[in-house]
Amino acid sequence: MNAPVGLYQYQTADREFLASRIAEFEGQVQRRLSGDLTEDEFKPLRLMNGLYLQLHAYMLRVAIPYGVLDSRQMRKLAHIARRYDRDYGHFTTRQNIQFNWIKLEETPEILRQLADVDMHAIQTSGNCIRNVTCDQFAGAAADELMDPRVHAEILRQWSTLHPEFTFLPRKFKIAISGSPHDRVAARFHDIGILARPGENGPLFRIFVGGGLGRTPLVGHELFDSVPEADLLMTLEAALRVYNAYGRRDNIYKARIKILVQALGIDGYRKAVEHELSLMNPEHYRLDPETVAAIKARFAAPDLTASPDAESRLKADRQNDIAFDRWVRSNTHPHFAPGRIAVTVSIKPAGGIPGDATSDQLDRLADLADQFSFGELRITHLQNVVLAHVAQDRLLKLWQALNAIGLGDANHELIGDIVACPGLDYCALANARSIPIAQKLSARFGDNALQEEIGKLRINISGCINACGHHHVGHIGLLGVDKRGEEFFQITLGGRDDALSRTGDILGAALPEDDMVDAIARIVDRYLSVREKGEQFLDTLTRLGDAPFKEAAYETV
Amino acid sequence: MKQFDLAPARHPAPASLEIIPVAEMTETTRAIRLTPEFDVETLGTALDHLDLIIVSFPIFRDGRGFTQARALREYYGFAGEIRAEGHLIPDQAQFLRTCGVDCVLLEDDADTTPWLKALSLFPVTYQTRLGLR
Numbered sequence: 001m002n003a004p005v006g007l008y009q010y011q012t013a014d015r016e017f018l019a020s021r022i023a024e025f026e027g028q029v030q031r032r033l034s035g036d037l038t039e040d041e042f043k044p045l046r047l048m049n050g051l052y053l054q055l056h057a058y059m060l061r062v063a064i065p066y067g068v069l070d071s072r073q074m075r076k077l078a079h080i081a082r083r084y085d086r087d088y089g090h091f092t093t094r095q096n097i098q099f100n101w102i103k104l105e106e107t108p109e110i111l112r113q114l115a116d117v118d119m120h121a122i123q124t125s126g127n128c129i130r131n132v133t134c135d136q137f138a139g140a141a142a143d144e145l146m147d148p149r150v151h152a153e154i155l156r157q158w159s160t161l162h163p164e165f166t167f168l169p170r171k172f173k174i175a176i177s178g179s180p181h182d183r184v185a186a187r188f189h190d191i192g193i194l195a196r197p198g199e200n201g202p203l204f205r206i207f208v209g210g211g212l213g214r215t216p217l218v219g220h221e222l223f224d225s226v227p228e229a230d231l232l233m234t235l236e237a238a239l240r241v242y243n244a245y246g247r248r249d250n251i252y253k254a255r256i257k258i259l260v261q262a263l264g265i266d267g268y269r270k271a272v273e274h275e276l277s278l279m280n281p282e283h284y285r286l287d288p289e290t291v292a293a294i295k296a297r298f299a300a301p302d303l304t305a306s307p308d309a310e311s312r313l314k315a316d317r318q319n320d321i322a323f324d325r326w327v328r329s330n331t332h333p334h335f336a337p338g339r340i341a342v343t344v345s346i347k348p349a350g351g352i353p354g355d356a357t358s359d360q361l362d363r364l365a366d367l368a369d370q371f372s373f374g375e376l377r378i379t380h381l382q383n384v385v386l387a388h389v390a391q392d393r394l395l396k397l398w399q400a401l402n403a404i405g406l407g408d409a410n411h412e413l414i415g416d417i418v419a420c421p422g423l424d425y426c427a428l429a430n431a432r433s434i435p436i437a438q439k440l441s442a443r444f445g446d447n448a449l450q451e452e453i454g455k456l457r458i459n460i461s462g463c464i465n466a467c468g469h470h471h472v473g474h475i476g477l478l479g480v481d482k483r484g485e486e487f488f489q490i491t492l493g494g495r496d497d498a499l500s501r502t503g504d505i506l507g508a509a510l511p512e513d514d515m516v517d518a519i520a521r522i523v524d525r526y527l528s529v530r531e532k533g534e535q536f537l538d539t540l541t542r543l544g545d546a547p548f549k550e551a552a553y554e555t556v
Numbered sequence: 557m558k559q560f561d562l563a564p565a566r567h568p569a570p571a572s573l574e575i576i577p578v579a580e581m582t583e584t585t586r587a588i589r590l591t592p593e594f595d596v597e598t599l600g601t602a603l604d605h606l607d608l609i610i611v612s613f614p615i616f617r618d619g620r621g622f623t624q625a626r627a628l629r630e631y632y633g634f635a636g637e638i639r640a641e642g643h644l645i646p647d648q649a650q651f652l653r654t655c656g657v658d659c660v661l662l663e664d665d666a667d668t669t670p671w672l673k674a675l676s677l678f679p680v681t682y683q684t685r686l687g688l689r
Contacts, residue, residue, distance in 0.1 A: 164654075290686055
């Protein structure tokens with residue numbers, strides 16, 4: 001078996017399954033065209049195959065399970081962007097990729113092409129369990145306790161066409177991490193899972209009822225230490241309570257967070273425990289053999305590096321300030337000596353966050369082959385990770401990235417903006433998120449300035465559905481419509497790490513025209529009042545938002 | 557209306573049974589129709605004298621009936637007939653069958669071809685591959 005590094009190697013049964021799924025979807029399209037299916041009936045079926053109707057066209061969201069793909073798959077995505085779309089794709093905050101200009105009639109062919117490389121668009125939308133997201137440094141990070149990808153794959157399989165949970169009250173998002181530094185925003189998911197090794201196998205800490213959207217809520221701990229054998233049983237029980245009792249009368253009250261809020265975490269836990277008491281554990285047990293068989297379909301890379309890799313990187317950094325800066329912002333320590341994990345910023349100055357051209361996708365595939373065992377990951381900040389780069393070859397990689405315009409040193413800095421598609425694409429939006437992201441990114445484009453400003457995340461949502469996660473931006477912007485004019489409301493202090501909280505509204509919304517200057521004034525104020533060693537959130541915590549409020553509204 | 561069998565019924569109920577809304581059932585009731593919000597646990601020992609339980613789908617997107625059917629089979633060992641009625645689409649055939657539903661009630665002129673086709677897709681599911689149930 002010539003398995004890809006970092007992701008599950010498909011077998012015949014998986015490919016037969018995809019073929020069945022495409023045949024099913026083709027039949028559904030035909031029945032829609034013949035009138036056997038109403039639009040109301042067809043809509044959830046196409047959504048569960050990733051097909052949305054946006055403002056101007058159909059959008060196809062392709063699943064990248066736990067954010068990992070191989071170079072052959074990336075090249076196929078490039079081909080789809082080139083052949084069926086407008087020569088670019090957009091990486092999403094759920095580690096997927098979407099194509100914004102798809103023709104309905106070409107969709108079955110696109111799905112067949114995806115299936116050729118073991119990809120699909122299943123459950124990237126709809127009121128079902130969505131693509132499971134995962135730590136972008138899984139299996140690489142020095143701080144990791146346990147590689148969560150095997151269990152992420154198990155969750156993918158378990159949730160795929162689940163007989164009972166395909167018509168839930170609302171969408172259901174699951175994230176899993178194996179690091180003590182929560183990099184998946186576990187507390188902002190319907191279910192967030194933190195995995196760790198235990199004496200007798202893996203243990204899972206499960207959070208429930210978090211989410212953003214109209215009602216941002218931090219999730220509660222449901223169980224602290226679920227053993228591997230009981231993982232699926234526990235999730236089934238949790239979902240069963242939600243399927244039976246989640247609200248279906250109001251789409252804005254239908255997420256599990258509202259049910260958990262209504263019952264209280266203790267009440268909800270009691271209901272889940274009651275389900276568990278009725279279930280036969282034998283029917284749900286996740287056997288170690290099953291786990292081992294899935295694990296065996298992941299190839300492990302040979303991570304040995306040349307003994308002088310670290311010293312050579314050190315020398316390279318001394319010779320080039322810009323490279324040194326990029327290494328500081330865009331790499332993460334690897335557990336293997338001589339290796340390093342790289343975040344490729346898909347946020348060039350003035351660019352559209354998360355958009356990559358077909359040529360860039362192809363080149364990223366090439367670079368993955370040359371530098372990281374053909375493996376790539378998409379992050380929930382809409383960037384790309386090459387996880388296993390040899391340190392002595394890092395300079396070469398950076399130079400190659402610069403050649404395709406993806407060498408910016410801004411990961412987790414002010415230029416690493418997360419923005420929803422906004423009114424440029426989305427029928428729900430009040431405001432255009434992308435132009436303001438581009439203007440901010442251009443204003444703070446200088447990489448040295450970005451480093452000086454330090455860790456500062458801007459998240460932009462074009463409406464209260466919060467797809468740009470503005471609630472968890474250190475600076476969050478929410479588009480609102482005021483008598484036909486685009487305004488933005490500012491929130492400060494949101495974060496989605498282990499200290500998760502939602503940001504506080506700074507004051508009245510400002511007109512789009514004044515937004516970039518207002519953010520610049522906030523940043524300037526921060527730079528003038530911060531103490532040595534402080535990041536933006538530290539200063540905000542120390543001083544409160546008064547100085548920033550004053551700065552933001554200075555000239556208004 | 558006509559019945560479409562998803563699976564050979566475990567215990568097909570006699571056709572002549574009078575179907576009573578669950579809220580009005582008595583000790584002699586043998587066939588009931590559930591409402592989606594009904595908690596099947598409250599049926600208790602009444603299950604022993606039921607031959608037929610109907611799970612209702614007011615709209616196909618309302619998936620509560622799947623959980624009701626599953627609970628009836630799995631938690632309470634109900635061995636009578638479970639029938640689904642209401643707004644259902646053929647694309648749900650396998651899910652219904654897996655959750656323990658024996659048959660669906662369709663309009664007399666409904667085409668059963670897509671239902672048969674739906675049942676023939678996905679011979680192996682991921683859940684069974686994982687060893688569940």
